[in-house]
Ligand SMILES: CC(=O)SCCNC(=O)CCNC(=O)[C@H](O)C(C)(C)COP(=O)(O)OP(=O)(O)OC[C@H]1O[C@@H](n2cnc3c(N)ncnc32)[C@H](O)[C@@H]1OP(=O)(O)O
Ligand SMILES: CC(C)C(=O)C(=O)O
């Protein structure tokens with residue numbers, strides 16, 4: 388099986404994403420991560436762009452040892468000199484020089500004839516080769532260029548010393564079939580093509596960057612250029628993680644592999660997202676938050692029985708700890724029961740069915756069912772885990788503008804005893820919490836209280852979130868009820884119960900399914 392080289396251009400084309408600006412420290416952090424990921428080449432910047440970029444490329448090149456570092460330059464001496472300044476101390480100095488070859492670019496942007504472009508390309512490669520041991524040459528906008536012209540200029544730059552020939556789809560214009568044909572054509576029609584490595588560089592304007600890159604590989608490309616999370620100019624570049632995983636999963640078809648350590652992918656994606664400020668869409672292939680999340684009952688049941696029913700990629704392959712079965716209104720009993728057992732609850736079939744019905748009703752009204760919601764439902768149904776819990780039986784609050792608020796509560800203790808108490812407070816919620824403070828066996832300190840409605844309209848449910856501290860342990864609780872005060876009481880009791888579970892080491896906060 389052949390190996391395809393990965394040239395990562397997150398630090399150059401990726402940084403061309405609108406609104407992204409990486410400082411030297413950030414580039415170094417990403418570069419180290421790319422090195423761990425195992426990219427063959429990383430393009431660290433465009434030294435002629437600014438002193439800062441030149442410095443960043445220099446620093447990256449001085450730190451990274453296990454990947455080659457390259458930088459971009461236009462076809463002129465000053466850009467190439469700037470790149471040399473940044474890379475001259477590299478073990479194998481490597482330059483990426485480019486010039487546009489399409490009629491549109493040559494006529495309107497460069498204002499050069501095709502012959503002048505050939506001359507500039509050849510001169511720049513010759514000049515660069517006096518300094519750099521490896522020169523990659525790119526035909527910008529290659530895919531809107533005349534194929535015969537492309538063939539002619541590629542032959543000339545190889546003669547001038549280019550060792551890598553890159554065929555960029557600069558504006559994301561081409562489709563996989565056409566792109567593949569360009570590679571085949573160049574292989575068959577450029578006489579000296581065997582002296583060079585052929586590289587693909589795709590943009591995602593029509594959503595085909597990855598498909599085009601894979602097609603190039605099918606048609607003999609030796610290197611693909613890509614970015615983490617597919618960031619880059621306009622709609623972005625081909626995404627590294629999608630190409631790498633497609634090759635790994637469909638080895639049978641592509642018969643090509645990379646040198647990447649795939650289990651570094653998730654970590655690298657998160658770092659790039661954090662430092663660039665570009666969020667990864669949840670449904671993004673391979674690295675999106677939902678890439679390994681199953682939401683619907685039929686899928687969850689299938690995955691519980693045999694993961695491969697709905698997972699072609701294992702989360703571990705790309706460094707994600709596990710898949711996720713997300714509970715929501717589409718979930719079924721299998722996933723629900725599984726969730727309960729992971730939390731340490733093993734109710735009998737009847738109880739599961741009862742609480743499942745309540746769960747479906749609540750899920751119909753909520754966008755997202757949280758662990759807190761499920762626990763609140765279980766506690767409401769008096770379904771106990773191994774550790775017995777307190778249960779709010781009823782609540783009464785007296786409030787008036789000229790009256791001291793007073794709350795009276797009844798709780799069912801873990802031993803099944805009904806206890807009752809009352810207390811006042813400066814407001815209704817404080818009266819409730821003062822009462823619970825008297826009734827529950829530990830002293831809790833409330834540090835946060837928030838309220839939100841579940842659903843719209845007058846009959847919306849109230850959901851209260853609290854955060855409490857007890858003996859240095861911080862714990863969250865939530866309660867849902869038609870009434871705000873009842874929800875407040877439930878949230879507090881819920882937090883207390885969680886504390887009990889915690890001290891019994893039933894650590895369901897950390898349970899993942
Ligand atoms: C497809 C790609 O991603 S290409 C890489 C794109 N990346 C960048 O542009 C980021 C870094 N760029 C920059 O910082 C600046 O554009 C600089 C420093 C390179 C140049 O800045 P300026 O000198 O002010 O020129 P400006 O960017 O406005 O225009 C580009 C000039 O380069 C010329 N040019 C464009 N490509 C090339 C090339 N490959 N070889 C030679 N000249 C080129 C243009 O024709 C234009 O020349 P003109 O001034 O004679 O009209
Ligand atoms: C500089 C080249 C390789 C480029 O980024 C492009 O054409 O998209």
Ligand SMILES: [Mg+2]
Nearest residue numbers: 400555557588
């Ligand atoms: Mg590009």
